[in-house]
Amino acid sequence: MVWRHAILLEPAASDDPRTDFAELLTPIDPTAPALSVxxxxxxxxxxxxxSIGVVDGHAQEVEAHLERLAHSAAICQLPPPNVAQWRQAVQAIARECPPGECVIKLILSRGVEHGPAPTAWVTASTAPDNAAVREHGIRVVTLDRGxxxxxxxxxxxxLLGAKTLSYATNMAAIRAAHARGADDAVFVSSDGVLLEGPTSSLVLRQGDRFVTPEPGAGILHGTTQLSLFSWLETQGYETGYASLPVSALREADAAWLLSSVRLAAGVTAVDGEPLAYDAALTASINAYLLSPRD
Structure with missing residues (x-):
């Protein structure tokens, strides 16, 4: 049984000075109609x-997600979200989450066509079971992003640097990966530069250095990747951002796709060719990512 909960927000202006937005947060039945046609x-x-991961009622990296929500809003020319209001909504819905892993989704829409204001809501549900991919890894194919x-x-x-609701291309890429006998995909620019997964960030290990494609190529700055890099630095590793050719993935000492809910999935094959898989390090990374993180 999948558990679900939802809150409808009456969006407050970004400069609203109040500290309590409870009257603007309305719990709604997640199984009932709630949006206009x-x-x-x-x-x-x-x-x-x-999408924010939740572990035993603790919402992970909330501030980083709120910063990225505001960044996406600016790119899409949406009204700036009131961060304090969204933070309170996240805290309220996280308290409702059962033990174990859940996922909170923050959604800000332009609203009803010709309407006066945006539409905003927050949902929470039990997360899918990602134990197998965390332990055994995934096979990926590289796909031209176009x-x-x-x-x-x-x-x-x-809008390449925004996390928009227009996800049809991302889902089509995952279906294409499945059709090719893989589990997921890594996007590549038409001039051969590594980008990201359809729903994840890419991290490569090159010796004792961990690198990820630089965000300047229209890549979302991954919240989980940022947290991982902070942890890796405490473990004595070097981290960095770079423009990486496709060959860097095939030649990496190890690679992972990172996301807020699946966490770290080690890459075991690229375009049908095996890639070195570090099971012990992957387990350590996921143990860290499952710990409470702010």
Whole structure:
């Protein structure tokens, strides 16, 4: 049985000075109709979202997710979210989460077509069981993203640095990976630069250095990747960002796809060719990622 809970937000202005937004947070039945048929999130995918992992009632890396929500809103020219209001909503719904792993989703839509205000809501549900992929890893294929690495700067209207609700391409990429006998995909720019997974960040190990593709190519700055890099540095490793060719993935000493809910999934094969898999380090990474983190 999947547990679910939802809260509808009446969005407050970003400069609203109040400290308690309880009257603007309305619990709703997650199984009942709640959105208008004119809602642009469902009609056009016109909105943004964040997914926050929850472990035993503790929402992980809330501030990093709220910062990225505000960043996405700015790129999409949505009203700036009131961070204090969203923080209170996350805290309220996290208290409802049962023991174990859950996922909280923050959604900010442009609202009803021709309407006066955006639509905002927060949901929580039990997370899928990711134990197998954390332990045994995943096979990936590389897929052409369809644009070169200079496209984000040249065409900002593509919204490549925002976490938008327009996820049809991302889901199609995962289906394409499955059709090719893999579990997930890694996007590559048309000029051969590594990007990210459809729903995850990519991290490579090169000796004692861990690197991830630099966000400047329209990549989302991964909250889990940021947390992992902080932990790796405490363990004595070097971390960094770089423009990486496709060959860097195939030649890596190890690689992971990272996300807030699945956490760290070690890559065991790339385009059908085996890749070194460090089971012990992957277990240590996931043990850290499952610990309470702010």
């Amino acid at each position: 004119g809602e642009l999130s469902t009609q056009r995918g016109d909105g943004i979202f964040e 644009y070169d690495s200079g496209a984000p700067a040249r065409a900002p209207w593509l």
